[in-house]
Amino acid sequence: MSETLAPLSQSLCFGGVQAVYAHEARETRCRMRFGLFLPPHASAGRVPVVYWLSGLTCTEENFITKAGAQRVAAELGLAIVVPDTSPRGLGFQGEADAYDFGLGAGFYVDATRAPWCDGYRMYSYVTDELPAYVAAHFPVDPERTGIFGHSMGGHGALVIAIRNRERYRSVSAFAPIVSPMRCPWGEKALAGYLGDDRDAWRAYDATALIEDRGYPDRTILVDQGTRDPFVERELKPRLLRDACARAGVALDLRMRDGYDHSYYFIATFIDEHLRFHARALDAGST
């Protein structure tokens, strides 16, 4: 672990430290920011870590300021890493034209179409490069890693966990896009980043991955508000429920009466998600 890495900001919070760091990333060909919360336990040794993937338009800032996760993470001894949602500053034409493609909308894929393939590689960045960087510089235990996220980031968390089950021991999501192949946000993103071959899209579709590979011996936790304005058109939790039922995957899908798509919804139930991950990652033990 390097002792010299300087945070862009850091604040004591519930006895732990909420910081923001930046590093030069190879996959995304630009400087990437990420949030890191280290609980008090991290001063005594490596702690389990959960990666949070944010939704459309977010940066590393939304979750760390709005979710209220630090209180329970400090209690449980969990680190939380929060990457940005796309490369920034590559300057590709059209990059900033829409809220749902390009900047703030990397969709956690490795793009294969030009120009996006030259940096829009958020799948590899989040799955490989960032965890290696974090483990090299901070007291987290890579053997005890979980992942969760919201909306586009819920999609990312599900896809990454299902494809890398040896590396992520737990997964949960708030209001995830469960099948980007079958919703407008997802179809736009997958066509734009990957091209028109829908077979290539299956590697980034949680329901297709469950169909193809299953997800044995673990439970997926999902919270979904019933008054989420995107539930019918974009999120479609029913498709995940059906895929899990067909594949025999344990899904704990909690429909939350009256809740919407906001961080107020996330804050309300973040506690339960953190405890879910802590149990799977043996948080509190060493």
Add this chain to the structure above:
Amino acid sequence: MSETLAPLSQSLCFGGVQAVYAHEARETRCRMRFGLFLPPHASAGRVPVVYWLSGLTCTEENFITKAGAQRVAAELGLAIVVPDTSPRGLGFQGEADAYDFGLGAGFYVDATRAPWCDGYRMYSYVTDELPAYVAAHFPVDPERTGIFGHSMGGHGALVIAIRNRERYRSVSAFAPIVSPMRCPWGEKALAGYLGDDRDAWRAYDATALIEDRGYPDRTILVDQGTRDPFVERELKPRLLRDACARAGVALDLRMRDGYDHSYYFIATFIDEHLRFHARALDAGST
């Protein structure tokens, strides 16, 4: 109570409702936004209410998204009202030139100098107009009102509570400007809004008010981080401690080792402040 008032936004949060409203305000001569959290208990009758006053550069948004107050307010049955920090859109020359004067920096005074006197009346807005509006439209109990705030808003809360002890039964603050007469932020604001007669400033200086009137039979709760970059130059908790000691006012001043001036600091200790107010306001009873 009007049933027709439409919120600009509202979200279910911890079983209560976090909303933002706007209304045409007389004192500030413009449309003012405010945040309102109503706990689940509000569906059964009037609940006690705490006013939160924010610091420099803030709007009604900062506290409601970052402080994590809803969880405990929902548990305790407390409503929280969060006004903006200045009028918006009056278009006075120089209004937007500095972060510490004009927009976002009303300092909770009634300005007497032109042009500011024509709308920069946040003292009367927060103390009279907004509470009357809130009590007329929402299920809060004006007989059980407390007030708290941060930095410039901590100053506002202390001043308003000391000058209106019959109306505010409890007061607390995070990192308050305790004596605007004796710090750069305060001197600039008071001179700009009130002119050079320093005697007129005393009505807006918590330590001077304590000297002049005391604050008997109640405890003031203040949290202050030791690594707050503004503590020596602007906040000066020592001046409040000394004024309270001389006047026999009960001050519970908690110096928090390693904490800074941010909402991460506020979030860490908001729970204790809400419980302090709930006790004083008999929250949970009817």
